[in-house]
Amino acid sequence: EVQLVESGGGLVQPGRSMKLSCAASGFTFNNYDMAWVCQAPKKGLEWVATISYDGSSTYYRDSVKGRFTISRDNAKSTLYLQMDSLRSEDTATYYCARLDYFDYWGQGVMVTVSS
Amino acid sequence: DIQMTQSPASLSASLGETVSIECLASEDIYNNLAWYQQKPGKSPQLLIYYASSLQDGVPSRFSGSGSGTQYSLKINSLESEDAATYFCLQDSEYPWTFGGGTKLELK
Numbered sequence: 001e002v003q004l005v006e007s008g009g010g011l012v013q014p015g016r017s018m019k020l021s022c023a024a025s026g027f028t029f030n031n032y033d034m035a036w037v038c039q040a041p042k043k044g045l046e047w048v049a050t051i052s053y054d055g056s057s058t059y060y061r062d063s064v065k066g067r068f069t070i071s072r073d074n075a076k077s078t079l080y081l082q083m084d085s086l087r088s089e090d091t092a093t094y095y096c097a098r099l100d101y102f103d104y105w106g107q108g109v110m111v112t113v114s115s
Numbered sequence: 116d117i118q119m120t121q122s123p124a125s126l127s128a129s130l131g132e133t134v135s136i137e138c139l140a141s142e143d144i145y146n147n148l149a150w151y152q153q154k155p156g157k158s159p160q161l162l163i164y165y166a167s168s169l170q171d172g173v174p175s176r177f178s179g180s181g182s183g184t185q186y187s188l189k190i191n192s193l194e195s196e197d198a199a200t201y202f203c204l205q206d207s208e209y210p211w212t213f214g215g216g217t218k219l220e221l222k
Contacts, residue, residue: 045151045159045202047211061210095158101149102204103170105158 002026002104004096009109012086022079022096022106029077030054033099036070036081038092039108046092049081050099063089086113117141117205121214129222133191136217138203140184147207150179150188153216154199162201163188195221 008020022034036048049070050059058070069082079096093108118141128134138148146166151159161170163179166186176191190197198221203214 044216045153045204045213047204047213050209050211059209101161101164101170101206102151102159103161103164105160108158 002098004098004104004106006094006096006106006109009094009111011112011114013115014086014088014113016086017082017084018086018111020081020083020094020096020109020111022081024077024079024096024098027098029072030074034070034072034079035097035099035102036079037095037097037102037105038090039095040089040092043092048094051079083111086111088113116210117144117208117212119203119205119212119214121203121217123217124215125218125220127220127222128193130193130195132193133189134193134219135190136188136201136203136219138181138186138188138214140186140205140207143183144205144207146182147205148179148181148186149204149206150177151202151204152197152199153202159202190219193221197221 003025005023012018033052035050038046051070055072067085071080091113093110095108096106098104120139122137148166150163153159162173162177167179178189201217
């Protein structure tokens with residue numbers, strides 16, 4: 001059974017950093033591109049970042065470029081999102097998802113950026 | 116960036132009815148469109164990919180169609196479990212963009 005389990009969320013002050021993790025199981029992690037998607041409270045979905053199966057290519061939405069870093073450790077079947085210089089508008093639930101077509105999603109982890 | 120305009124924003128329908136949700140892309144996305152269902156407090160679930168391919172395990176009352184810039188999701192014979200918010204996604208070009216969502220309520 002495919003499982004994606006996020007961790008690392010919580011309350012953080014503006015300007016500080018936070019690192020999210022997504023532990024994958026039930027499939028061959030290093031065969032798949034992966035992504036992060038966020039959803040602000042009561043809002044729609046926003047794609048955040050994508051990483052290729054081998055970590056050689058990454059893509060980001062403009063609003064997080066230079067602040068967020070997506071990475072992966074294929075030996076540990078884990079996806080990461082390092083979030084620096086956090087802003088109040090980054091407050092959201094963050095989901096990791098497997099690509100093809102976001103066919104599996106984690107349960108989501110809440111990140112609240114507030115003083 | 117490719118804008119995805121989804122309509123309607125909300126929809127109310129009765130059990131057994133058929134409904135359609137539309138997504139209009141600001142440019143040709145070459146069928147690189149997926150549909151997702153999200154229930155309150157839950158993660159989204161993939162329904163349709165590449166515009167019209169039904170994801171494994173999804174009931175056949177869900178179908179997708181369209182091409183170019185215009186796409187639609189059709190749900191036949193509505194069941195109570197179909198009450199949810201539906202989103203489209205284009206992954207033709209970065210940044211990938213979602214539609215604003217359609218909240219489907221059952222009368």
